[in-house]
Amino acid sequence: MKYYKCGGETFELTLNPFPFKCKRCKGNEALIEIPSQGIKVCLTCFNQIFENRLKNTIKRYRMFRNAKKVGVFVSGGKDSSALLFSLKKVFPDLTFQAIYLNLGIRYYSDLAEETVRKLCQEIEVPLYVYSLPKEEGFCIDHFVHTMFKNKICSVCGVIKRYLFTKIAKNLSIDVMATGHHLDDTVSTMLTLFFQGDFEGIVRLGPVLPPLYPGQATKVKPFYHTPEKEIFYYTALNKIPVETCTCPHGEITPSKKNKKIIEEWEKENKQFKYQLLSVFLKKLIPLLKTHPDYKFSPSEFKSCVKCGEITSSSDEICSRCKRVSLIEKLEDKKLELTPEKFKEFIENHPKDDWMVFDLREKEDFEKGGFDGALWINPEIVQASYRKLSKLFKPYRNKTLFFYCYTGRLSYLLTLKLRKLGFKAFNISSPERLLTG
Amino acid sequence: MKYYKCGGETFELTLNPFPFKCKRCKGNEALIEIPSQGIKVCLTCFNQIFENRLKNTIKRYRMFRNAKKVGVFVSGGKDSSALLFSLKKVFPDLTFQAIYLNLGIRYYSDLAEETVRKLCQEIEVPLYVYSLPKEEGFCIDHFVHTMFKNKICSVCGVIKRYLFTKIAKNLSIDVMATGHHLDDTVSTMLTLFFQGDFEGIVRLGPVLPPLYPGQATKVKPFYHTPEKEIFYYTALNKIPVETCTCPHGEITPSKKNKKIIEEWEKENKQFKYQLLSVFLKKLIPLLKTHPDYKFSPSEFKSCVKCGEITSSSDEICSRCKRVSLIEKLEDKKLELTPEKFKEFIENHPKDDWMVFDLREKEDFEKGGFDGALWINPEIVQASYRKLSKLFKPYRNKTLFFYCYTGRLSYLLTLKLRKLGFKAFNISSPERLLTG
Incomplete structure (x- = not known):
């Protein structure tokens, strides 16, 4: 089993039973090594050790x-x-x-x-x-x-x-x-x-x-x-x-x-x-125990906006300050339907926008959106520094992306937004390509 | 220039003048980047920055x-x-x-x-x-x-x-x-x-x-x-x-x-x-400033052995305790002259000892000490774990080593002593090989 952690790391587990018995119960086959203790145990004992630790911590x-x-x-x-x-x-x-x-x-x-x-x-x-x-x-x-x-x-x-x-x-x-x-x-x-x-x-x-x-x-x-x-x-x-x-x-x-x-x-x-x-x-x-240290905020009050209790020194709590930025936005869009996308390109000169195909090259060659540029889908994993350099020539254009499902192109859209680009994802790409 | 640090790390410096002037005095050629500041300066400015920091710290x-x-x-x-x-x-x-x-x-x-x-x-x-x-x-x-x-x-x-x-x-x-x-x-x-x-x-x-x-x-x-x-x-x-x-x-x-x-x-x-x-x-x-912490030892006395002032809780200071272990040693030898070595092997059965040649293989083949075994001089850099494994078969023997100058074989002698082997270096190896 493999698990992708937030931030790109992975965990992997392959189970190869050991050629000896569990070192704890001596009954079942040893299946897994407990990393922090270095002993090799069976599934039942692994669960017991794990759950006992949980129980003991709570107690x-x-x-x-x-x-x-x-x-x-x-x-x-x-x-x-x-x-x-x-x-x-x-x-x-x-x-x-x-x-x-x-x-x-x-x-x-x-x-x-x-x-x-x-x-x-x-x-x-x-x-x-x-x-x-x-x-x-x-x-x-x-x-x-x-x-x-x-x-x-x-x-x-x-x-x-x-x-x-x-x-x-x-x-x-x-x-x-x-x-x-x-x-x-x-x-x-x-x-x-x-x-x-x-x-x-x-x-x-x-x-x-x-x-x-x-x-x-x-x-x-x-x-x-x-x-x-x-x-x-x-x-x-x-x-x-x-x-x-x-x-x-x-x-x-x-x-x-x-x-x-x-x-x-x-x-x-x-x-x-x-x-x-x-x-x-x-x-x-x-x-x-130090005389000069104090830990809990001394004062609580209600946020004037949401009414919830806050320890913020301002009248408005941290959450409301952040949410108010969203409320001020005129346009929150990050994704357009194929229909809205087509409406956009009909109303804007060709020089103002670009559309990128993030699928495998052979699928793009079989038929991409008319005028789209192919880019390697692996680009999504590139560093922000590299992305910034790659898309520099398109800094002043509106950028559209599509892939097979929308997921990968959305990820790239978010990354480019964080770099300050005017990027949009195209949802339901199947309607874009067949419609 | 290269510098070997204690513990095996190295420092290296290669000077390639930069194609611009010193960023500090703007007069001389920039020669070196100050690592902690990232600016490229000339030799005079590097020395001034270094010496000013020293002066300021002292002040x-x-x-x-x-x-x-x-x-x-x-x-x-x-x-x-x-x-x-x-x-x-x-x-x-x-x-x-x-x-x-x-x-x-x-x-x-x-x-x-x-x-x-x-x-x-x-x-x-x-x-x-x-x-x-x-x-x-x-x-x-x-x-x-x-x-x-x-x-x-x-x-x-x-x-x-x-x-x-x-x-x-x-x-x-x-x-x-x-x-x-x-x-x-x-x-x-x-x-x-x-x-x-x-x-x-x-x-x-x-x-x-x-x-x-x-x-x-x-x-x-x-x-x-x-x-x-x-x-x-x-x-x-x-x-x-x-x-x-x-x-x-x-x-x-x-x-x-x-x-x-x-x-x-x-x-x-x-x-x-x-x-x-x-x-x-x-x-x-x-x-x-914490009420419960105390830092300087409260009491000093004179060591009963050397008379120097000590904060040790014992009568004898830490130095004297350690030195007394040396005083008890009957034999401190780690190195034998070629003559003493030959005396040893004449008086001990062949099975009790081994002698190793730590020079380049071709020199050993041209003529090593009679009965010596060649070992790769790179072995000196091996981990203690590896050395221990390699010399395990000779655990009960007296081991002798020689190289070109005595330096490398002495290093190996020390390492094996730390692992508990009875190892000796042979000094002045030129007398061993020609004598």
């Missing part, structure tokens, strides 16, 4: 103390899907509520929603879906039209955290579990450390108590679980996960630190745990 | 305040040699005293001593040489016979720090400057951080005041100077430096962190300064 930090309803935001990715699956298995009598945020990301959000629906049906957990485009009339992709075009992941984080809080309150969720794992925590801590943001590190603990009455407690049951083992658990238990990746996926400093930590781990299997322990047992207690 | 931390005599321990390596050279140039009227510690490391210490003598003559700084074998009858190499055989660099550090303090006192040195640079500091800080040793980080400041009356103040004038620029300065000013590396050179965690920091630096030229600033401006002040 150790008293995550579910007095919880009446535990909410799990499921994105369709491996971490949150494995979290919901394992929680339901380990705590069959607890009330869980799955929530899916459909952020309206074209060629992605709807696919992921289907995957989450499938998972929830399988394990019989009620699912609540909140659709950003339906409820609020905009989607994350629209931010490529704003000053945040190169910070989509950061804007998306603000919008999601806002909705997490609001939805949890509306659904009377008192504990909200997220899929943040050991690798996430340690690499983010290291990034914040390098930036000197010690206050940020303190906020990365396993449990975040409510900042004001009515807010849910946020907990991270995978706090001590390595990412690779979550992937193994997902693959071995055939948990439905979305294999398409978000088109906005970026390589962040924290992802770079993950790689550096993995380099260290090659020599010291316990490195992640060791580093976590430096932060949890040395740095954070040092900060928490 | 900023008041390193030479009231200094009557500044001591510089020169090892012959690029850092301490460049330090002495630049200090003498920038402060021509200050009294400097160079000190060389000859640690009796075969095929290394005597060579480095010659290099240091040459430097001191050139720049007219008085040199004091302390010879460990002559004064105390042992040398660092002897520790391969003790439990410290795999921690030679650490033992050597203890012995050197002990002698630094003692010699500085005897020579009435009140300020002692060392060649520790930005890369050293930042990578050691990161290593200590990963180990959770926060107290150790505090001790890595630019100035270490005396811990008790009579001790010299220790200062690091290259605290803000990147290692690469020290190498450039050395090469451009043709400062005599020893190019042979210490045979005990090891890859330490701190050297591994240096590489990781360099990975980061590729994307952020200021990364080392940024990280130093996190430690200096955030972590260290946090520790120093």
Whole structure:
């Protein structure tokens, strides 16, 4: 099994049973090596070790103390899907509520929603879906039209955290579990450390108590679980996960630190745990007991626009500030139907626009759109620097792209928008080519 | 110019004048790019920038305040040699005293001593040489016979720090400057951080005041100077430096962190300064102002063996504990003359020993020692794991090695001793082969 992570990395698992028995139960055939421990075990023992760690983490930090309803935001990715699956298995009598945020990301959000629906049906957990485009009339992709075009992941984080809080309150969720794992925590801590943001590190603990009455407690049951083992658990238990990746996926400093930590781990299997322990047992207690440090914002007020509670020093909360940029847009379009595209080219001189075919060369040669230029579909993977150079001659034109399904050409459209090009995707390309 | 660093890394500098003028003075030809700043300058400007930084660091931390005599321990390596050279140039009227510690490391210490003598003559700084074998009858190499055989660099550090303090006192040195640079500091800080040793980080400041009356103040004038620029300065000013590396050179965690920091630096030229600033401006002040932290040892006493002041909790200081292991040795030999070697083989059955020729194969074939086995001289660079495997069949034998000069075979002898083999080098191999 192969899994494509956000930002381009992949995980792979090929199962070759070992020619000996499980080192733990000594009964079944050994099937998999636990990366963080180096022992080779059978599937049953792997699951037991994984689920025991989850149970112990929840117990150790008293995550579910007095919880009446535990909410799990499921994105369709491996971490949150494995979290919901394992929680339901380990705590069959607890009330869980799955929530899916459909952020309206074209060629992605709807696919992921289907995957989450499938998972929830399988394990019989009620699912609540909140659709950003339906409820609020905009989607994350629209931010490529704003000053945040190169910070989509950061804007998306603000919008999601806002909705997490609001939805949890509306659904009377008192504990909200997220899929943040050991690798996430340690690499983010290291990034914040390098930036000197010690206050940020303190906020990365396993449990975040409510900042004001009515807010849910946020907990991270995978706090001590390595990412690779979550992937193994997902693959071995055939948990439905979305294999398409978000088109906005970026390589962040924290992802770079993950790689550096993995380099260290090659020599010291316990490195992640060791580093976590430096932060949890040395740095954070040092900060928490220091007379000059203060951590929780002292004041909360209601945002004058949306009415939700905010710790922002402004009258308007961070989410509303960002959404107002979208509201000001006259035209949010990133994609045209073949009919609208044809209307455009009929009304504009030939010199003002270009259309590109992103399919295999032989299909283009058999018949592309009249006047289209072929470009190698692999270009979508090129760096921003390279894309910028390649499309420089067309800086002042309106650019249209199509491929087989719309997915690849949409990805390129987004990337070029982030570089400031006036790019559009053509949807339903089959109607373009036959119509 | 090429420079081999301890632990196997190399620095290289090839000068290709740029086809434009120096970006700083606009007068001379641009010759070199300053790595940390990315500007291309002439030799004069490079030296000015380098020396100004040194001057500013000394001023900023008041390193030479009231200094009557500044001591510089020169090892012959690029850092301490460049330090002495630049200090003498920038402060021509200050009294400097160079000190060389000859640690009796075969095929290394005597060579480095010659290099240091040459430097001191050139720049007219008085040199004091302390010879460990002559004064105390042992040398660092002897520790391969003790439990410290795999921690030679650490033992050597203890012995050197002990002698630094003692010699500085005897020579009435009140300020002692060392060649520790930005890369050293930042990578050691990161290593200590990963180990959770926060107290150790505090001790890595630019100035270490005396811990008790009579001790010299220790200062690091290259605290803000990147290692690469020290190498450039050395090469451009043709400062005599020893190019042979210490045979005990090891890859330490701190050297591994240096590489990781360099990975980061590729994307952020200021990364080392940024990280130093996190430690200096955030972590260290946090520790120093924390009510629960204490840093200087509270008690000092005299070692019952050597009489020097120590902060050790034992009666005997760390240096004396280590030296006593050497004193207990009945036989410290690591090297035999050809005559002693022949005496040995005449008195021992053929099955008890092996002799290896480490020269080029064709020279061995022209005539090696009778009964010798040829081994590829490249083997000296092999990992300890590989060496251990290769020599496993000879675990119970006495092993002898020779090469052209004795240097390479001595290096292999040391490595095998660290692995627990009974290995000897044969000195003056020309007498072995012709005699």
